[in-house]
């Protein structure tokens with residue numbers, strides 16, 4: 001729900017004083033898919049390390065509307081019981097807020113033979129079509145109709161059949177949807193040009209522990225052998241740490257930390273960022289599941305960034321990285337290759353004092369180093385919203401960030417964790 005809350009941030013004016021420890025929470029983009037995966041189970045499933053964020057609450061609402069029961073436990077645990085799942089219509093108002101809602105279509109169609117949903121929402125960062133989903137369902141034998149802006153998908157009487165799908169574009173949600181659909185399909189499903197993000201490999205590992213037969217998740221070819229409803233293993237499933245949260249804290253540390261320890265993360269999942277920041281001159285060291293970062297004394301050097309599917313530089317860290325580049329000496333090109341609407345925050349950074357020139361919807365040139373000044377900002381989407389928090393934290397003077405709702409969608413009480421390491425941030429109603 002839109003709350004109208006805002007963040008008020010007193011910037012550090014370039015001082016490098018952040019210190020202490022900041023813990024990374026469970027990954028939004030893993031939690032949402034694990035919740036959808038519960039539909040594949042014959043008994044109740046317990047998930048842990050679920051972040052307490054808006055998108056998770058929306059997904060829970062969506063499931064409850066399908067007669068799925070959800071019980072939240074202590075410390076980020078959630079038990080989902082899909083034994084009585086009967087409905088197959090995804091509620092329009094929730095689905096329109098959440099791109100991940102589409103991932104539910106795969107398991108629902110595979111289990112109940114029917115699903116209907118509106119065009120899914122999520123961050124406004126580009127066209128975000130769903131053609132590959134509709135084509136994939138058809139290849140698995142389903143009939144797809146569009147009725148009053150709702151997609152109605154029906155599986156054949158005997159259920160979905162395995163199919164060979166080649167994704168024209170790598171898509172995390174499409175890969176997860178068909179990996180899960182394949183679990184309950186007849187025969188073998190082969191996914192080529194699959195996305196390789198760690199959340200996909202983790203989901204597959206868990207499904208396999210529960211009885212699924214998935215080979216190759218984490219590579220570009222995934223083979224799924226159809227099986228029966230899964231049974232939840234003892235110990236359930238712990239959501240993998242959020243690499244985007246870890247990456248954002250790392251960028252903040254690279255800009256403003258005297259000595260910052262980022263804990264509960266998987267450093268390997270942010271290898272491309274660590275490599276890029278190290279090249280720019282940031283001192284980073286990795287031990288086990290922690291990353292230690294110190295901002296360099298003098299300005300880092302400019303570095304070109306091109307977003308790429310995993311393990312390349314993540315599109316979701318492109319906005320915070322652009323903030324970093326405003327503080328680097330020289331010209332950096334930022335090339336956003338995945339979404340055409342994901343650079344639309346740069347004008348706001350220019351208003352803070354940055355020098356960023358837009359070449360086309362996919363490319364900007366950042367010229368640094370430019371001091372930033374605090375401003376009133378509107379967070380346009382989740383990741384750019386956090387980038388504004390980082391920009392405001394290093395700027396001089398006060399910033400007010402509106403539409404905090406966008407940031408709450410993906411980051412749990414981020415202001416509390418940032419305050420603990422020295423960012424002067426408060427939430428105002």
Ligand code: EPU
Pocket residue numbers: 028029099100123127128129130131132133169170171172173174315316338339382383410
């Ligand atoms: N695409 C098509 N046709 C389709 C589906 C996708 O052409 O039917 C193309 C898109 O145009 C784009 C690419 O495939 O070029 C990937 O787009 P998509 O919208 O499918 O991305 P996604 O897999 O749904 C996930 C994350 C995003 C993250 C991207 C890239 C979830 C719920 N979302 O999106 O996360 O940016 O992968 O890693 O997992 C976020 O969390 O803020 C977020 C936007």
